Amino acid sequence: MATATAQTTHAPAQHELEHRMLRQMLLIRRFEEKAAEAYALGKIGGFCHLYIGQEAVAVGSLAALREDDYVISSYREHGQALARGLPANVVMAELFGKATGCSKGKGGSMHLFDAGRRFMGGHGIVGGHVPLAAGLGFAIRYRGGDQVCLCYFGEAAVNIGAFHETLNMASVYKLPVIFLCENNRYGMGTAFERVAAVTDVVEHACSYDMAAELVNGMDVLAVNEATRRAAERARKGGRPTLLEVRTYRFMGHSMSDPLHGVYRTKEEVEEQRKRDPISQLAGKLKEEGVLDEAGLNALDAEARAAAEDAVRFADQSPDPDPTELTTHVLAD
Amino acid sequence: MATLTYRDALNQALREEMQRDPDVFLMGEEVGVYQGAYKVSRGLLEEFGPMRIVDTPIAELGFAGIGVGAAMAGLRPVIEFMTWNFAVLALDQIVNSAAKILYESGGQIPIPIVFRGPNGAALQLAAQHSQAWDAWVSHIPGLKVVAPATPADAKGLLKAAIRDNNPVIVLEGEMLYNVKGEVPEGEHIVPIGQADVKRPGRDVTFICHSKTVAVALKAAEQMAEHEGVSAEVLDLRSLRPLDEEAILGSVARTNRAVVIEEGWPHAGIGAQVVDVIQREAFDQLDAPVLRVTQADVPMPYNKQLERLAKPSPERVVAAARRVLYLD
Numbered sequence A: 001m002a003t004a005t006a007q008t009t010h011a012p013a014q015h016e017l018e019h020r021m022l023r024q025m026l027l028i029r030r031f032e033e034k035a036a037e038a039y040a041l042g043k044i045g046g047f048c049h050l051y052i053g054q055e056a057v058a059v060g061s062l063a064a065l066r067e068d069d070y071v072i073s074s075y076r077e078h079g080q081a082l083a084r085g086l087p088a089n090v091v092m093a094e095l096f097g098k099a100t101g102c103s104k105g106k107g108g109s110m111h112l113f114d115a116g117r118r119f120m121g122g123h124g125i126v127g128g129h130v131p132l133a134a135g136l137g138f139a140i141r142y143r144g145g146d147q148v149c150l151c152y153f154g155e156a157a158v159n160i161g162a163f164h165e166t167l168n169m170a171s172v173y174k175l176p177v178i179f180l181c182e183n184n185r186y187g188m189g190t191a192f193e194r195v196a197a198v199t200d201v202v203e204h205a206c207s208y209d210m211a212a213e214l215v216n217g218m219d220v221l222a223v224n225e226a227t228r229r230a231a232e233r234a235r236k237g238g239r240p241t242l243l244e245v246r247t248y249r250f251m252g253h254s255m256s257d258p259l260h261g262v263y264r265t266k267e268e269v270e271e272q273r274k275r276d277p278i279s280q281l282a283g284k285l286k287e288e289g290v291l292d293e294a295g296l297n298a299l300d301a302e303a304r305a306a307a308e309d310a311v312r313f314a315d316q317s318p319d320p321d322p323t324e325l326t327t328h329v330l331a332d
Numbered sequence B: 001m002a003t004l005t006y007r008d009a010l011n012q013a014l015r016e017e018m019q020r021d022p023d024v025f026l027m028g029e030e031v032g033v034y035q036g037a038y039k040v041s042r043g044l045l046e047e048f049g050p051m052r053i054v055d056t057p058i059a060e061l062g063f064a065g066i067g068v069g070a071a072m073a074g075l076r077p078v079i080e081f082m083t084w085n086f087a088v089l090a091l092d093q094i095v096n097s098a099a100k101i102l103y104e105s106g107g108q109i110p111i112p113i114v115f116r117g118p119n120g121a122a123l124q125l126a127a128q129h130s131q132a133w134d135a136w137v138s139h140i141p142g143l144k145v146v147a148p149a150t151p152a153d154a155k156g157l158l159k160a161a162i163r164d165n166n167p168v169i170v171l172e173g174e175m176l177y178n179v180k181g182e183v184p185e186g187e188h189i190v191p192i193g194q195a196d197v198k199r200p201g202r203d204v205t206f207i208c209h210s211k212t213v214a215v216a217l218k219a220a221e222q223m224a225e226h227e228g229v230s231a232e233v234l235d236l237r238s239l240r241p242l243d244e245e246a247i248l249g250s251v252a253r254t255n256r257a258v259v260i261e262e263g264w265p266h267a268g269i270g271a272q273v274v275d276v277i278q279r280e281a282f283d284q285l286d287a288p289v290l291r292v293t294q295a296d297v298p299m300p301y302n303k304q305l306e307r308l309a310k311p312s313p314e315r316v317v318a319a320a321r322r323v324l325y326l327d
């Protein structure tokens, strides 16, 4: 009875949240498809790691955060930047290396920053940003705040020393950090079980006396709820959490990597695509009668238009002035 | 002015800066309960408590990164490495995080952090514990590097480093901690990037920093006494930025130079200094610039071999005689 009441009172808010998350996932999907096109045209250079397939992880987790919380990620961070509210235009402009980009064209795909939104970057050394997350958590604790720091990294980072040093210290110092491992099974072309003695990432939490949860990363609601619990633990008790979120990337490791062939089969990718997080949420909303096909098409059209706009904006934006070469090496 | 050891001058700088700015904290191995591996942080835990004097596990990479993360949020961490030999494990955080985040972020996120600790050889600690990283850290754009030789400079440069909005490397010396000298009380700041003439002279310039300042001063004394040569001793104090003006000014007066450093010769600090001199003062030189460095070998344990490996006043005198064509 109590549950039923709770459901009725919360239903509109919950549906609004789900609607918003669907919208964000669609935006990320369409944005990444456009980025792939632009890469093929040579408008984006260097390494470019797409987020297609993993949208539910960024969207579900970031919907559980407050504006004054910190977010930090690896180089596969377009999705998190968008879900954090960075405008698609400035993110695309950064991928294009333009002056209007969120890092003024100096960071590129792997180094998206927005200090105002407390989006503390994309970082390119596997596991290198995990200690930075603990440092942000340390600063929160130092100032007596109740914010949290949410840190994304791939499962391959779990084999790096920095991960272990950091989890130990985060636990010892009681830092309000959520360590969110996006386990998409592969680090480039290496399946996790080929290089990890312990293949359930959550188990590492035992070594550091840390709370942990295994989460279905194709279910945006599950990600959202697990992150809420972790954030609560961090805000109230200043305790860190390790979340292992099982997901899958539908594209190659980066734009230069084929979809399948060498390290995974076509069949495997096709099988995983059936778990597409966007269709899953859209399906649920339709089943509940709060979204129809026309409504979904409208959301998708909106996402496509935003992605196209972003490309147009990036295309038309100027390159950084040559004098920018030597600015920002040192602060005043 | 009070006479203090180099250790106590650093301690005073830390204490004063922590009193002045609540965002400054010290983190590292043994800095708290144990009062510092070399007692630089003596008494600070009692005064500032465990939130600001933070003992860490032996995890250089991890706590250096925690420092950088805290600096991203606007705090002013001072990260102590028990020695720079161990800081090598943290180089990823120094080089890839601290030195790059401002640039990568298009100027959005400054990293006001200090990495400090003893650098170079002490006595008979053998190869892994006797290394000078001056050249390694000075190579990196986005970092500043200072290497004080005296207690007064130690205090003034550490205070400047803590107030700087950039990552600053402070290279101290185990063999310097007991050195005594006069130290101005209170607000004494040595601006980063300014060299200092530690002994004026006319005939040859000894360009040095950190522990080699004492070596150069001794050599200058010997030359004055025995050969009537007047050597100028220029203490670089900052390795990045380098005070090129001071280097060139001195060489313009003496027309000859010997560059002395504790590190290895290959791609060392001296190579950079010589580059500046040959580029900007070629016509003023009366002799090629020579260098005195550690021998190009891992540091041996044996006392006699170790002595041979280190820069010494004798080797500086020998080099000076050559640039003065006295041999």
Ligand SMILES: Cc1ncc(C[n+]2csc(CCOP(=O)(O)OP(=O)(O)O)c2C)c(N)n1
Binding pocket: A076, A124, A125, A126, A127, A153, A154, A155, A156, A157, A184, A186, A187, A188, A253
């Ligand atoms: C320390 C380090 N070693 C190697 C690389 C090259 N590299 C970039 S991404 C990657 C795979 C990482 O996989 P994972 O952490 O699972 O993240 P995912 O790409 O799956 O999101 C490798 C080996 C690197 N960037 N950093």
Ligand SMILES: [Mg+2]
Binding pocket: A154, A155, A156, A182, A183, A184, A185, A186, A187, A188
């Ligand atoms: Mg992976």
